[in-house]
Amino acid sequence: MKSFVKIFLAFLAVATTLLGGCEDKLDEPQLNNNFAGGTDFSKTSDMQLSLVGAYEAFYSRGWEQPLLYSVRGDDVNAGGLGDQQDYAETDIFNYNKDYWMYNSLWENVYKDIITCHTAMEQIARYQELADDAGVQKGNSDIAEIKVLRSMMLFWVSETWGDVFIPTSSDTDLLRDTDTIPTKAEVMQHISNQMDEAIPLLQDLRPNERTDLPGGVTKYTALAIKAKANQELKNYQAVADATGAIINSGKFSLYPDFYELFKTPGKLSDESILDLQYSDYGQGEGDRFSHLYAPYGPQNWKPAVAGSSSGWGFFEPSMKFIKFMLDRGETVRLETSVLFTDRGISEIQTDPNYASLPGFVSNTTRDGDVINDYARALFASGKHYLPSNQLIPGRTAYGSNKNYNVIRYGEILLMYAEALAQGASGSGMTASQAVNLVRTRANMPPLASVTLDQIIDEKYAELSMEWGKRYFDMIRLERYGELSYDGRTFSADKDYLPYPQAQVDQFPVLQGQ
Template sequence: MKLFTKNIILTLMAAAGFAMVGCTDKLDEPELNNNFAGGTDFTKTADMKLSIIGVYEAFQSRGWEQPLLISVRGDDVNAGGLGDQQDFAETDLFNYNKDYWMYNSLWENIYVDVISAHTAMEQIERYQEFADESGVALGNQYIAEAKVLRAMMLFNISQVWGDVFITESSDTGALLSLTSVPTQQEVMQHISDQMDEAIPFLTNMRPNERTDLPGGATIYTAYAIKALANQELKNYQAVAEAAGKIINSGVFSLYPDYYELFKTPGKLSNESILDLQYSDFGQGEGDSESHLYAPYGPQNWTPAVEGASSGWGFFEPSMKFIKFMLDRGETTRLETSVLFTDRGIAELQADPNYSNLPNFVSNTTRDGDIINDYARALFASGKHYMPSNQLIPGRTGYGSNKNYSIIRYSEILLMYAEALAQGASGNVMSADQAVNQVRARANMPALSGVTLDQVLDEKFAELSMEWGKRYFDMVRLKRFDELSYDGRTFTEGKIFLPYPQAQVDQFPILGN
């Protein structure tokens, strides 16, 4: 179910005057960022909900380039051969251009949305001045939800750049007076602390159990983000404890069909902890909330449903990942993660070790879509693929109606297992039990005495092509040799992207 109904979105835009801020607006224009409510009547406390809806709308308004840029540097994925976005391909090779538009777009748009979260929190506090006891409590919940979404955005941007701004309010002018930029460690600790502040006010249920804002943040979303932040800090005991809270709740489970998890049947499943949510509202024309998935799709296909659009070929599962999966005997997860072309299959078979491939390695998906050869890549991402037969009739856009998973329960199980392998203690389950739950769904045999290397291999198999999780694991653990593959050379100095020059020009502290 869509997080926001169409009517709520339209009401928000009309009544609250909320306008999404475009990528060309500057963060040093607080008058644009601080007053999306216009002349809001804060005595109408029932309208408080519009403020938190505005935060969710901002959060899910990710441009197509943002998750691609976050994800592209791992050994699980390659940039397609791009004639018109060469600096994206160069980023995949660890050659960075501080003037590249994608860098500035990621930085600026996330901070605009972070400021929107602050604005909403300040508005909700204004509503609370006129609210009764239950209204105050609801306002506290909404503020906590805004903190969760803000934290996820800060987490993403700090993974990419390391030392980044910690905004304290909607006053962007305050950033101009900073004398130093918070370190990545300070940002991650701030995120963890913010989740501790938020947790007491959040609903105690799965996101898909919420009826007011289905799929919205809950206490478990906050615990998940706390675990992620402490994983970056290498505070593995805190990771085990936060992940253990989620596991011990007993309310989450792995969606039984890994292939369908990333498609319509898996939307807002019991595995979902945080998603970007999109919908065609069950209709073949008219209003739609969508993400542009075309960059992930093959440039050339013969869809089972005639008229379904192809993609751009910007995002390619790596040959290293595919061979890793074949070596492990992976079936469902490999079929789900990779769309094969005949050219890609031939390239695989050119290696004598892979001359005999399993039957599911085919250019025709189980849904009947044929992935034809195209120039930019040998393979396309299956995790970002919506079968043409699952598109709502009348909708032809690649991936239309598809949600974008951010945090899944399987990642929580594997983070917990890694924390234990790193020396943390946990009494919820053993590392073996956590890893084997994930493996069982993938029809992989159980392991005993799980090692850190085995946990990391499991994360590689389970989470590849999802928000750069593989890249950031390798960086965190200084396994730089893994990132030096297929002619690439990775060094520690390449961990973070350079600050966008447009931002250094606005905030000179970034250049110091």
């Protein structure tokens, strides 16, 4: 991680300036390559500036974006928000096309996709003057950026279904389109892009990279190909891609599920794609960070005095908690949920849960006390960094914490599901894949597994991570699972409406 930070700091300031034209909004034409008029494209060593600029764009997710991906699932509730009522309404499937969060998600992810296209176009200009080694390096860098771009396009399509597929930095081309690619076309495009990228990427775990530790490798591309084909219900392609990751022998589950989501788990052998953030090992000054406050409790007594609390915008659901208690889950429940005394009392109002395991406490194993607060009964443990893991001098909630996007635990369960859906596997069986995940969670092994058991395992393992539970339920048409605690879900609620601000700019979205 240290070497990544040094590389990132060395290149980021220049790369951000170089790609500054990409900060325009999607509704404004890009400057294409004109912004680089003063660039010496014969200096091939500077090509990495464009690559690092693409990473900066990918990592710069707004706080509202992952919340919107997740909040409609039966694993997550919105906190009681007086100031973000439309976010709370989204949680119960009442959508407002004028809500700023919807437009922010669409606009900013597309802006970053366009930044990736600009970076690829700029690398191509370096390649025109490069030697064979420089051309090869440029091809690898472009492949890497394709992976980042495809992950963002995947997020947009999961959320809205039929969406634009940009092919260059020229956004005027989007204005000229008279049809919107379907979700199936988007996912197939992503799969095809990964096929192009995989042969050009490094055959390493992300944490084995020495040039950009934690950066994209062929296994990241294989994982995104698997995710796209899972949406297409092309389960043989899912089994093939996840099987290739498993059979590489390069990945393993981080042994401590609790610490996986904290500082010790940063860039572990389980990591396939993370958003990387850092305080640069110092207690003050520059930091590259994500705003984790929305996930945190509004009121706590941290073990390290002065550590900031959160906003209470993201609450594990009672349904999820009871599901985990019914299964006898221990470390996965403790890791996923921060309990308040009020929340514990609410669980115990159900006679079936009058007696709770000892780890169900308002005090975490790291000594942070989660006090009662008005907005929610619980907070997310997967987005929690113990106050004693903050770098001394830093007080922001979750400061220095990476954001897991794809990890090996998900790959094992995707592989198992693909086999249960009728695909043939290479290497381990579905039950072996599931049991690796269960063993890490201190759960007893299963002799065989059904599709329902695998989906339950995904619920236990992946909840509160990027809306994966919600999108599983949509793909599997298990709509009844989303109708809980007074909510009523129907198939016409699967995608968010296009933001009105985008419909006004792109009339082709009207009526879609």
